[in-house]
Amino acid sequence: MKRALAAIVVLAVLAFPLVFARPFPRHVMIMIFLYGALATAWNVLAGYCGQISLGHAVYFGIGAYTSTLLIREAALTPWLGMPAGAALAVLVSQVIGYPVFRLRGHYFAIATIGVGEIVQTLFINWDWAGGARGLFVPIKRPDSLLNLQFHESKAVYYYIALGLLALALGVTHWLERSRRGYVFRAIREDQDAAASVGVHVAREKHVAIAVSAALTALGGTFWAQYVLFIDPESVFPLSLSILISLVAVLGGVGSLWGPVLGAAILVPLSEGTRVLLGGTGKALDLVIYGALIMLIAVFQPSGVIGLARRFRRDRRQATGAAQASSA
Amino acid sequence: MSLLTVSGLTKRFGGVVANRDISFTVRPGELVGVIGPNGAGKSTLFDVITGFARPDSGTVHVDGHDVTRLRPDQICRLGVARTFQKLRPFHGMTTLENVMIGAFGRTNDVNAARRAAWEALERVGLGDRADAHARGLSTGQRKRLELARALATGPRLLLLDEVTGGVDPGAIPGLIALVRELHARGLALVVIEHNMGVIMDIAQRVVALQLGEVIADAPPADIMRDQRVIDAYLGEAWRV
Known part of the structure; x- marks a missing residue:
């Protein structure tokens, strides 16, 4: 039953571009996959390991800038720029992690905001990287997989974004069942208690942020190839860091599917209000986000996925009670 | 050779000296009790031994290794485990x-x-x-x-910070039996405990602290007769 349902969902997702040929529905799905992947990456560090980062745009931007600069300066395919960006993001995450992991809780979150602002300011002032004007990804025609550019149809972008999401979920699933998954959760619950039973807390946090940063950077490269223009305002803003965390929190942190669920709710909302209200409704989606987040925080802190779990539990108890009374 | 050797340990918090020149040893398989009034520095002593606090001076050796500057997880891997007074x-x-x-x-x-x-x-x-x-x-x-x-x-030495503190009285005998059993299996234990009946019963040796200093280190029977321990902690009711 559960397997059949999963198979239907997978088939529906795979067949979606064949049924919907127009750009907009495909675009919405691509954004769901991208934000789902980014929130899943964030979830590794924040949801499982408990380190609430509000600076993940740093890794997203590094992914976008690395591949774009490599295309412009070395004519390198983004397929190589993508892992290069991920590697650089890992390196930067280790440097950032060294001082900020000494801080706990709110102080850690605040420090990550500060680091994010510093990196954005650097890129605004770095003329070799386009400065505040940003960078265009050189247009290459005709469409080709090698150049990761598609001007005629969004279908290939769709499957690449889906692949990114699948990769992020796969990594998370694997982590969840390995030693690291348990140890990350122990650090989230009480890092001193974890240290007292032999957990090298600092090292584990560094592993968590490395995985998280690498996956986030992949999304950054994809974004650059999707919109073909990047600037510090669009890939390094605090608002992006916050949005990534909102998606995960709304869906449910510390669970495999929560962040995807959050993206599936928030992205259509954002794209929908943008289309329906245009310029007049600017930021209305943020008002709705805010209201949703408050409702979730008050009534279901474990996120929408917690609601689903509760519903399932209630139903199981109800059927159990029904069986007991009929017996 | 002793399993745990604490020598000349001093730990200050600002102007407060939580541990002053503390020295004692624990042999393999020994059960040592640590007693003293609130604020005597018992939990701080555990924190320093297990790497959660850095001492201002003095050293801690486990089985001959100097662990004074090691992290908690490294000390744990050398065979020293602990529990916390406030459960975590x-x-x-x-x-x-x-x-x-x-x-x-x-x-x-x-x-x-x-x-x-x-x-x-x-x-x-x-x-x-x-x-x-x-x-x-x-x-x-x-x-x-x-x-x-x-x-x-897989510890060789277990530090227990208040085994019976805050526990429903009915559950105390079971916990004590458990500690005894662990000891009987050869584990060395250092136990902080306020319940004197318990500590005098199970410990082979008792270290008494007052205001951060060791005021006595002796078998339970001698501790109960020690005038300084009686004055500082036990009170006259314990005089034998």
Whole structure:
């Protein structure tokens, strides 16, 4: 039953571009996959390991800038720029992690905001990287997989974004069942208690942020190839860091599917209000986000996925009670 | 050779001297009690030994290794485990998962850790609560959980900060029996305890602290007659 349902969902997702040929529905799905992947990456560090980062745009931007600069300066395919960006993001995450992991809780979150602002300011002032004007990804025609550019149809972008999401979920699933998954959760619950039973807390946090940063950077490269223009305002803003965390929190942190669920709710909302209200409704989606987040925080802190779990539990108890009374 | 050697340990917090020139040893398989009034520096002493606090001077050796500057996880891997006075289970995890974290110090394999955790839970009598969430346990059960988590690391020396503190009186004899059993199996223990009946009963030697200093280090029978310990902590009622 559960397997059949999963198979239907997978088939529906795979067949979606064949049924919907127009750009907009495909675009919405691509954004769901991208934000789902980014929130899943964030979830590794924040949801499982408990380190609430509000600076993940740093890794997203590094992914976008690395591949774009490599295309412009070395004519390198983004397929190589993508892992290069991920590697650089890992390196930067280790440097950032060294001082900020000494801080706990709110102080850690605040420090990550500060680091994010510093990196954005650097890129605004770095003329070799386009400065505040940003960078265009050189247009290459005709469409080709090698150049990761598609001007005629969004279908290939769709499957690449889906692949990114699948990769992020796969990594998370694997982590969840390995030693690291348990140890990350122990650090989230009480890092001193974890240290007292032999957990090298600092090292584990560094592993968590490395995985998280690498996956986030992949999304950054994809974004650059999707919109073909990047600037510090669009890939390094605090608002992006916050949005990534909102998606995960709304869906449910510390669970495999929560962040995807959050993206599936928030992205259509954002794209929908943008289309329906245009310029007049600017930021209305943020008002709705805010209201949703408050409702979730008050009534279901474990996120929408917690609601689903509760519903399932209630139903199981109800059927159990029904069986007991009929017996 | 002694398993734990503390020599000349001093720890200051600003102007307060929590531990002043503390020296004592624990031999393999020994059960040592630590007593003293509130604020005498007992928990600070545990924090310094296990690497949670850096001493201002003095050294701690475990089995000949100088561990004074090591991190808590490194000291744990050398065979020293501890519990906390204020219980610190991983609330959002099940009892079994809590203990698995301890077992991961010895193995990276999830199934092996699960088996080791089961064994530790059975040993402390929590086998039937393996799937319960830590937040759903009683205080006595949480004490057992912390014991199991520490035992799963495979320690040679276990530091217990208040085994019976805050526990329902009915659950105390069971906990004491458990500590005795661990000791009987050859584990060395240092036990902070306020219940004098308990400590005088189980300890082979008692270290008494007052205002951060060791005022006595002797077998229980002698401790009970020590005038300084009586004045500082026990009171006249304990005079034999």
